[in-house]
Amino acid sequence: MNLYAGKILVVDLSEKKISVEPLREDWLKDYWGCWGLALRYFWDLVSPEVDPLSPENALVIMTGPFCGTLVPTSSRFCLVSKSPYTGTIFETNTGGAFGPELKFAGYDGIIIKGRAKSLTYLKIMDDQVSLESARDLKGKGIFETEKLLKERAGSPEAKTLAIGPAGENRIGFACIGTETFRQMGRGGGGALFGSKNLKGIVCRGSGKVQVADMPNFLKKVTHFKKTNLLTDANLWASTDGTAILIDVINGFGMLPTRNFTYGVFEDKAGINSDAIKAAKRGDRACASCPMACGKFTRINGAEMEGPEYETLCLAGSNCEISELEQVIRFNRLCDDLGLDTISCGNIVGLAMELTETGRHDFGLKFGEAKNYLAVVPEIANLSTPRGKLLAKGAKKVAEKYRAEDLTVESKGLEYPAYEPRGNYGMGVAYATSERGACHLRAFTAFADSPFDIEALTQNVVDGQNFNAIKWSMCICDFWGSVNHEILAELLTAGLGRKVTPRDMATAGERIWNLTRLFNLGAGFTAEEDSLPQKIMKQPLEKGPRAGKVFAEDDFDKAKQLYYKLRGWDKKGIPTKTKLAQLGLDHF
Amino acid sequence: MEKILYAIPDLCTGCNRCVYICSAVKEGAFYPSKARIHNNNFSFNGYSVPSVCFQCPKPDCLKACPREAIYKNEKDIVLVDREKCDGCGDCVTACPYGMIEQDDQGLAYKCDYCDGDPACVKECYPEAIVYRAEDKAMRKLRGLQMKQRMEAATAGEKRRQLGRNLLSLVSQ
Numbered sequence: 001m002n003l004y005a006g007k008i009l010v011v012d013l014s015e016k017k018i019s020v021e022p023l024r025e026d027w028l029k030d031y032w033g034c035w036g037l038a039l040r041y042f043w044d045l046v047s048p049e050v051d052p053l054s055p056e057n058a059l060v061i062m063t064g065p066f067c068g069t070l071v072p073t074s075s076r077f078c079l080v081s082k083s084p085y086t087g088t089i090f091e092t093n094t095g096g097a098f099g100p101e102l103k104f105a106g107y108d109g110i111i112i113k114g115r116a117k118s119l120t121y122l123k124i125m126d127d128q129v130s131l132e133s134a135r136d137l138k139g140k141g142i143f144e145t146e147k148l149l150k151e152r153a154g155s156p157e158a159k160t161l162a163i164g165p166a167g168e169n170r171i172g173f174a175c176i177g178t179e180t181f182r183q184m185g186r187g188g189g190g191a192l193f194g195s196k197n198l199k200g201i202v203c204r205g206s207g208k209v210q211v212a213d214m215p216n217f218l219k220k221v222t223h224f225k226k227t228n229l230l231t232d233a234n235l236w237a238s239t240d241g242t243a244i245l246i247d248v249i250n251g252f253g254m255l256p257t258r259n260f261t262y263g264v265f266e267d268k269a270g271i272n273s274d275a276i277k278a279a280k281r282g283d284r285a286c287a288s289c290p291m292a293c294g295k296f297t298r299i300n301g302a303e304m305e306g307p308e309y310e311t312l313c314l315a316g317s318n319c320e321i322s323e324l325e326q327v328i329r330f331n332r333l334c335d336d337l338g339l340d341t342i343s344c345g346n347i348v349g350l351a352m353e354l355t356e357t358g359r360h361d362f363g364l365k366f367g368e369a370k371n372y373l374a375v376v377p378e379i380a381n382l383s384t385p386r387g388k389l390l391a392k393g394a395k396k397v398a399e400k401y402r403a404e405d406l407t408v409e410s411k412g413l414e415y416p417a418y419e420p421r422g423n424y425g426m427g428v429a430y431a432t433s434e435r436g437a438c439h440l441r442a443f444t445a446f447a448d449s450p451f452d453i454e455a456l457t458q459n460v461v462d463g464q465n466f467n468a469i470k471w472s473m474c475i476c477d478f479w480g481s482v483n484h485e486i487l488a489e490l491l492t493a494g495l496g497r498k499v500t501p502r503d504m505a506t507a508g509e510r511i512w513n514l515t516r517l518f519n520l521g522a523g524f525t526a527e528e529d530s531l532p533q534k535i536m537k538q539p540l541e542k543g544p545r546a547g548k549v550f551a552e553d554d555f556d557k558a559k560q561l562y563y564k565l566r567g568w569d570k571k572g573i574p575t576k577t578k579l580a581q582l583g584l585d586h587f
Numbered sequence: 588m589e590k591i592l593y594a595i596p597d598l599c600t601g602c603n604r605c606v607y608i609c610s611a612v613k614e615g616a617f618y619p620s621k622a623r624i625h626n627n628n629f630s631f632n633g634y635s636v637p638s639v640c641f642q643c644p645k646p647d648c649l650k651a652c653p654r655e656a657i658y659k660n661e662k663d664i665v666l667v668d669r670e671k672c673d674g675c676g677d678c679v680t681a682c683p684y685g686m687i688e689q690d691d692q693g694l695a696y697k698c699d700y701c702d703g704d705p706a707c708v709k710e711c712y713p714e715a716i717v718y719r720a721e722d723k724a725m726r727k728l729r730g731l732q733m734k735q736r737m738e739a740a741t742a743g744e745k746r747r748q749l750g751r752n753l754l755s756l757v758s759q
Contacts, residue, residue, distance in 0.1 A: 068617050069607070069617050070604060070607045070608060070611065070617070070710075096630075097603070097628070100603075100619075104618075104619060104620070143631060146631075147631070156627075156747050157627070157628070157743065157747070179628075179630040180630040180631045181630065205620075206620035207618070207620075208610070208614070208616040208617055208618035208621075209616065209617040209618075210616045210617075211616075211617075214611055214615050214616070218608075218611060230712070238712075281633060282597065282600075282633055282634065283600045283713065284600055284601060284630075284633055285600035285601055285602035286602070287602060287603045288602060288603065288604060288607065289602050290602060290604060290710075290712035290713075291712070292600035292602060292712075292713065294600075294633075296633030296634075303633070304633075305630070305633050
């Protein structure tokens with residue numbers, strides 16, 4: 001098959017049964033790959049009411065059509081399931097090189113069902129697939145687990161997915177790690193692995209990915225790489241990496257600081273891209289990406305790939321930690337123990353504010369690194385009372401201490417690093433994302449008119465629809481200038497049949513609507529498309545957007561406009577006409 | 588040789604585009620396991636070492652071949668005459684760098700510099716794979732790499748070990 005491996009690996013952990021199914025080719029033209037295709041598979045596998053941590057929940061890991069090819073930045077792959085953290089459907093993706101390896105092994109994706117009796121890992125060596133005991137890996141960090149899984153596969157070049165103790169302990173913001181410093185971070189993929197007693201997956205593939213006409217395909221890839229990818233629009237990723245956003249977002253007055261109290265961080269020089277450059281040892285790339293946004297840093301023996309912008313903010317400015325070395329140490333702990341740094345940074349920031357306002361003493365204070373570092377293993381290992389409590393996440397902590405006024409989350413997922421009081425589009429994006437607050441569904445932070453509700457709401461709808469197909473093509477966020485036309489042309493060249501930009505646009509909207517149908521089935525209503533009190537009532541302090549709130553009236557206006565633009569009714573339910581238009585009327 | 592293919596590990600980001608393009612050009616598919624160039628990724632250490640054929644002045648593969656199927660062309664590039672190759676695999680064992688292997692029919696294959704226009708070089712954005720005339724710095728770099736001679740392992744293991752040796756040198 002062109003662009004696809006043509007097979008799906010199905011693993012039933014309860015039955016210890018492994019089978020191989022042909023790829024559902026009839027779904028490709030509507031769902032394409034990665035997010036869309038995983039979602040379509042997932043829809044048939046579970047009921048929306050499923051308990052996320054039960055054996056009845058399933059995980060779908062999926063690559064995309066360009067994965068394993070020279071289409072730049074195309075090595076990402078995703079996991080779709082029902083989140084144990086938010087109760088929504090969610091998609092989480094990562095780069096690295098596991099996706100291509102899986103495809104070279106002969107599989108477009110993996111479906112995981114059931115629950116193993118004891119801790120297990122999945123070994124994929126081309127067509128030799130087996131379940132192996134991981135009992136002796138219990139409690140081990142991701143770094144050591146990766147090394148041991150590769151050793152056991154007898155292949156240092158094998159690629160892995162693994163969880164740490166946080167995932168084994170089913171912590172709602174536990175991540176899945178790969179290639180040491182890359183993660184499926186948000187929404188609790190690690191807890192899902194943990195709930196299935198799946199410590200990890202190791203994969204080695206020696207096969208190939210084919211295209212219809214290689215010279216033509218290479219010509220197109222080279223053309224778009226030169227004329228669209230490697231241009232000023234995207235090359236910041238290569239020269240600076242994501243740390244460049246510290247200065248940019250701080251300049252907008254949108255850099256979450258002191259648990260989302262301020263919009264600027266006075267000590268940003270300690271954690272900005274100049275600080276990263278001063279500590280940089282080399283540039284690191286995911287498979288197939290010429291840009292290499294990863295910056296490998298080292299300070300006083302603490303080294304890692306990163307930290308990335310989100311961590312520099314949420315574990316840096318948001319906790320008022322201004323020493324890069326400490327953020328590196330925090331980030332490395334999270335990566336090894338298996339915690340999402342966005343959620344973890346938020347939760348520690350919240351605990352700092354609770355402590356400093358005298359509501360509850362967590363022994364954590366803004367700007368104080370010692371306890372900030374000590375609490376990370378306590379959370380991951382559930383080893384102290386405060387660790388156990390913080391492991392429940394910001395929403396639960398806020399509920400316990402009646403601190404709903406201090407926490408920032410939508411649908412239970414803590415906020416990423418773009419202050420919505422400084423840009424209303426980000427607020428609409430967070431409130432309407434299928435997986436809770438997320439900056440990777442729609443991104444309006446760079447809009448010229450940050451408070452123009454009409455224009456920004458339209459931007460959010462367009463952004464969500466576009467990213468739904470972009471993530472379904474497994475293209476990275478940082479190919480920011482890619483568009484429907486380029487995706488369609490590359491697919492046409494690779495598949496050897498005509499694909500149009502309109503096919504791409506419709507698929508994006510279809511995928512977004514299908515996630516909505518799932519969430520409605522899971523019991524979510526318009527009420528949960530919401531913003532926290534802090535954003536609606538407490539004015540942002542400091543910086544160019546100081547004094548701003550995203551008031552409830554304004555937000556409600558934006559929400560109703562959003563539903564209207566989507567072709568949904570006032571309760572946020574897709575209309576029959578919209579579903580018919582997208583071919584979803586039978587769902 | 589007028590120009591030599593050099594690998595500069597310090598600049599390599601581990602993106603594997605050299606491997607992908609090599610297999611696309613030589614095999615007509617994205618087929619990393621059959622590429623003539625490889626990459627050894629040490630993600631934990633943030634380091635990657637590309638494996639290239641050195642086109643050795645005194646090639647061990649050529650010396651080991653009992654059928655004289657391996658020869659040097661007029662540009663000093665080491666090539667395999669696949670008509671003469673009988674698939675004995677002695678060259679694979681002999682190459683200390685793991686840079687000659689056997690295909691599904693057992694016949695030997697290796698990097699041929701794409702007849703003087705290596706595809707991998709054009710694909711390498713960080714310029715970790717370069718094709719240029721020798722100078723002092725490049726001679727030193729290549730000399731250091733060629734000194735890491737591996738024995739008694741598969742081609743992949745030899746490449747990996749060479750990479751590990753170079754990593755330990757920069758880590759010191």
